[in-house]
Amino acid sequence: MLHHSNILVSVIIPSYNSENYIKRAVSSVLGQTYDNLEIIVIRNGGRPLPYLGNSPKIRIIDLDENQGVSSARNRGIQEARGEYIALLDADDYWDKEKLELQMQVIRKYTRADMAPGICFTGRRLYYETDGHIKKGKYVRCEKTVTYHDLLKTNQINCSSVVIRKDLALKHPFPDGEKMHEDYAVWLEILREGEYALGINRPLLFYRVSPGSKSGNKFRSAVMTYNVYRYVGLSVIESLIHMMTYTFYGVKKYI
Numbered sequence: 001m002l003h004h005s006n007i008l009v010s011v012i013i014p015s016y017n018s019e020n021y022i023k024r025a026v027s028s029v030l031g032q033t034y035d036n037l038e039i040i041v042i043r044n045g046g047r048p049l050p051y052l053g054n055s056p057k058i059r060i061i062d063l064d065e066n067q068g069v070s071s072a073r074n075r076g077i078q079e080a081r082g083e084y085i086a087l088l089d090a091d092d093y094w095d096k097e098k099l100e101l102q103m104q105v106i107r108k109y110t111r112a113d114m115a116p117g118i119c120f121t122g123r124r125l126y127y128e129t130d131g132h133i134k135k136g137k138y139v140r141c142e143k144t145v146t147y148h149d150l151l152k153t154n155q156i157n158c159s160s161v162v163i164r165k166d167l168a169l170k171h172p173f174p175d176g177e178k179m180h181e182d183y184a185v186w187l188e189i190l191r192e193g194e195y196a197l198g199i200n201r202p203l204l205f206y207r208v209s210p211g212s213k214s215g216n217k218f219r220s221a222v223m224t225y226n227v228y229r230y231v232g233l234s235v236i237e238s239l240i241h242m243m244t245y246t247f248y249g250v251k252k253y254i
Helices: 022-030 069-079 098-111 147-152 165-170 181-191 217-230 235-252
Strands: 009-015 037-044 058-063 084-087 118-129 132-139 162-164 196-207
Touching (some): 009 022, 022 037, 058 069, 084 098, 084 165, 098 118, 118 181, 162 165, 181 217, 217 235
Parallel strands (some): 009 084
């Protein structure tokens, strides 16, 4: 049953040469049990998009060249009409109840004057070879995450996030490929006293690619260190948190 609310959610999907995956991502959004949403696909240069259907919920914004995923997300957020922003990478996809469950808990905690700045979910890893999907480990999440919790490990996956638009506009994604840009944004938001609320269910299906940031562990570690420096930690503080982050990272995937 479709669940309707007067709260519009804008779903931002950056796309760069993602023609093999994006139709599944968009279909998973159109199939949500929460129906008051719009989909903003940012074609970040590259090859043309496949036909995504004629739903009036879909808007496509073409950028002339690849400006990076941060610029694409920021452009989508600027164009969004919704009070809340949901982020989805083109090669990931959602369980059909994801947005409904997130908006339910957001409304519940907002009525109790405890509105979260960020709402996120657990995720199921998946691997795809020659069109065949193999589901992997379920990565759980905590119910609440504070700034100090997040310094230890980033359990907030970008494709699982629903965030207030005012916070997304205040904290745009930084440019560049030298750090985890989403992790930097979450830390900036939670440092202001906001908190993140987690739903410990596998509502996101997250594609693991050998060439991705998460697939290259050494590169990922360097990028994590750069995040700590970006948000203002000293060299010593960053190195200390790197040791803790590495411990939790190993623990998470065993």
